[in-house]
Each structure stands twice: as C-alpha cells, then as structure tokens.
Amino acid sequence: MSYQNILEEIENNILTITIDRPKKLNALNKETIQELHQAFKQAKEDDEVKVVILTGSGEKAFVAGADISEFADYSPKEGKRLAAEGQEKLFNYVANFPKPVIAAVNGFALGGGLELAMAAHFRIASDNAKMGLPEVSLGVIPGYGGTQRLPQLVGKGRAMEMIMTAGMIDANQALQYNLVNHVVEQDDLLEFAKNLAKKIMKNSMVAVSAAIRAINANYEDGVNGFDVEVNQFGKSFGTEDFKEGTSAFLNKRKAEFPGR
Known part of the structure; x- marks a missing residue:
C-alpha cells in the first residue's frame, strides 16, 4: 500500500x-x-x-x-x-x-x-x-x-x-x-x-503472542493478570509449537516452530 x-x-x-x-x-x-x-x-x-x-x-x-x-x-x-x-x-x-x-x-x-x-x-x-x-x-x-x-x-x-x-x-x-x-x-x-x-x-511466536497478552493484562483495570497467565499457559498445551518445542528439547535438537 x-x-x-x-x-x-x-x-x-x-x-x-x-x-x-x-x-x-x-x-x-x-x-x-x-x-x-x-x-x-x-x-x-x-x-x-x-x-x-x-x-x-x-x-x-x-x-x-x-x-x-x-x-x-x-x-x-x-x-x-x-x-x-x-x-x-x-x-x-x-x-x-x-x-x-x-x-x-x-x-x-x-x-x-x-x-x-x-x-x-x-x-x-x-x-x-x-x-x-x-x-x-x-x-x-x-x-x-x-x-x-x-x-x-x-x-x-x-x-x-x-x-x-x-x-x-x-x-x-x-x-x-x-x-x-x-x-x-x-x-x-x-x-x-x-x-x-x-x-x-528463534522462539515460538505463538507463545510470544500469548506472553504479550498475559503481561498486558496486569495493567488492565478489573483484570486479574494471574488468571490470564493461567489461561494462556493452558492454551499453549494445545498448540503445535508446544509439541515441537517439548519434542525438540527432549530429543536434544533445535526446535523448528510451525507458528501454530
């Protein structure tokens, strides 16, 4: 544009x-x-x-x-x-x-x-x-x-x-x-x-985005940042990036995050 x-x-x-x-x-x-x-x-x-x-x-x-x-x-x-x-x-x-x-x-x-x-x-x-x-x-x-x-x-x-x-x-x-x-x-x-x-x-951009939301929540009136962190943490377990990151760590290789 x-x-x-x-x-x-x-x-x-x-x-x-x-x-x-x-x-x-x-x-x-x-x-x-x-x-x-x-x-x-x-x-x-x-x-x-x-x-x-x-x-x-x-x-x-x-x-x-x-x-x-x-x-x-x-x-x-x-x-x-x-x-x-x-x-x-x-x-x-x-x-x-x-x-x-x-x-x-x-x-x-x-x-x-x-x-x-x-x-x-x-x-x-x-x-x-x-x-x-x-x-x-x-x-x-x-x-x-x-x-x-x-x-x-x-x-x-x-x-x-x-x-x-x-x-x-x-x-x-x-x-x-x-x-x-x-x-x-x-x-x-x-x-x-x-x-x-x-x-x-180099990191999971899906996780980075979730971290941004959780950090920002601490500065929003009426929002419990800890609750947002817990929810975002839980959601991470359902991502392909989490599966790749943990698999790479356990197999001692570099993670190739799909961004999903």
Missing part, C-alpha cells in the same frame, strides 16, 4: 515502519496516525511479518510530538474525541498488538512521540535521543496514554516530575529510569533492534 507519511520495509520477517515527515520532525498528524493504524492492521494479518520495528526518518527525531497546528483551536469536546480516537487507532492498538513491537528511538521523542514509543513493547534508544512529555507547557496534558504508561515504566515520582516540569531527559537517563532497555550509537540503532528481533523469532 502507498503511504504519504510512512515508509515500510520487510526483510527476514521483520517489518520496519519509518515515520517519514522529516521537515516536521516526524510530528504526528491525523493522517500519519491513520496511516500507522493501517500499516499495523495489515501487519497483523500478514503471516510474513513476525516482528515490527518502529522508527523515525532522519537523525533528528523519532517523533517530535503531535502536530499542534491541527488542534490549536479545538473545543473541549473535540479535544476529548482527538485523544479517544488516537488511543483506539494507534496507541492502544500498538500496545496490544499480538506481534512484538520494538521502538527504535532516534533523536527527539517528545509528547505523542514518547507516548508512541511507550506503547511499543520495549524501546531501544540511540545515544542522541531526548525524551519528554512537554504538554503542560502548552496548557494541556498528555492525551495518548502518557499519564498512564510513563508511571508504569519509570515509577510515579519520576513520571510526576517529568510531566510537571515538561523537561527532557537524555538517553542515559532514560536507561537509568528503565524507560529504554538499551542505548546504542545512532549508526547501530536499527541493526541492534533487528538483532533483538531475530533472537525473539
């Missing part, structure tokens, strides 16, 4: 989605959010895609925020709809995506950009990355899940400080805060993310 704001490349079952608005520092507008939703929707249905890497074009920014010019004159009702639709179409969609999503954060990840990175299952940062949620400096709050996901990742106190001060942290601080898993040189960022994707793909 042809897009105006994003690029796609698939290689060795790894789909790299690149937000490509370099003149706008890859800022998220409605059209880009819709295109990202469509790209993820297609990736969900494409058996060739096993892992998704999400990044931004150029060296300056992953996503420098939302496109403020689009909503500067919105009413409260329009603002609420903007947040609700964005969360449904993209941010929650990515967070609950059944295939692993790795954010490769290069440069600025601010506002909606950091919220998008946090929606991914984990994050790798280049050494020039800068992250923050500056929304209160505009008289608004994070609306794409930032007030929920940042405390889950870095803790309540650090999240309160980051959001209240509207300040940025660098890649090493993000690593210290557990906001990112790894920091690498910018030239190595995508290759590092792809190598992690390859490690994931």
Whole structure:
C-alpha cells in the first residue's frame, strides 16, 4: 500500500515502519496516525511479518510530538474525541498488538512521540535521543496514554516530575529510569533492534503472542493478570509449537516452530 507519511520495509520477517515527515520532525498528524493504524492492521494479518520495528526518518527525531497546528483551536469536546480516537487507532492498538513491537528511538521523542514509543513493547534508544512529555507547557496534558504508561515504566515520582516540569531527559537517563532497555550509537540503532528481533523469532511466536497478552493484562483495570497467565499457559498445551518445542528439547535438537 502507498503511504504519504510512512515508509515500510520487510526483510527476514521483520517489518520496519519509518515515520517519514522529516521537515516536521516526524510530528504526528491525523493522517500519519491513520496511516500507522493501517500499516499495523495489515501487519497483523500478514503471516510474513513476525516482528515490527518502529522508527523515525532522519537523525533528528523519532517523533517530535503531535502536530499542534491541527488542534490549536479545538473545543473541549473535540479535544476529548482527538485523544479517544488516537488511543483506539494507534496507541492502544500498538500496545496490544499480538506481534512484538520494538521502538527504535532516534533523536527527539517528545509528547505523542514518547507516548508512541511507550506503547511499543520495549524501546531501544540511540545515544542522541531526548525524551519528554512537554504538554503542560502548552496548557494541556498528555492525551495518548502518557499519564498512564510513563508511571508504569519509570515509577510515579519520576513520571510526576517529568510531566510537571515538561523537561527532557537524555538517553542515559532514560536507561537509568528503565524507560529504554538499551542505548546504542545512532549508526547501530536499527541493526541492534533487528538483532533483538531475530533472537525473539528463534522462539515460538505463538507463545510470544500469548506472553504479550498475559503481561498486558496486569495493567488492565478489573483484570486479574494471574488468571490470564493461567489461561494462556493452558492454551499453549494445545498448540503445535508446544509439541515441537517439548519434542525438540527432549530429543536434544533445535526446535523448528510451525507458528501454530
């Protein structure tokens, strides 16, 4: 499919989605959010895609925020709809995506950009990355899940400080805060993310998908994550991947998972 704001490349079952608005520092507008939703929707249905890497074009920014010019004159009702639709179409969609999503954060990840990175299952940062949620400096709050996901990742106190001060942290601080898993040189960022994707793909992708559901359940209101884990564990016993994995282990050979 042809897009105006994003690029796609698939290689060795790894789909790299690149937000490509370099003149706008890859800022998220409605059209880009819709295109990202469509790209993820297609990736969900494409058996060739096993892992998704999400990044931004150029060296300056992953996503420098939302496109403020689009909503500067919105009413409260329009603002609420903007947040609700964005969360449904993209941010929650990515967070609950059944295939692993790795954010490769290069440069600025601010506002909606950091919220998008946090929606991914984990994050790798280049050494020039800068992250923050500056929304209160505009008289608004994070609306794409930032007030929920940042405390889950870095803790309540650090999240309160980051959001209240509207300040940025660098890649090493993000690593210290557990906001990112790894920091690498910018030239190595995508290759590092792809190598992690390859490690994931050596395992049962059916089991990986079940693990994503179980882990996410712990962060859903009114859901007992332990119950979800027990159910997903039980379902695993009915998969061909389980039969292959246990057979390979018992026969001391490498597993060749069918993905079913």
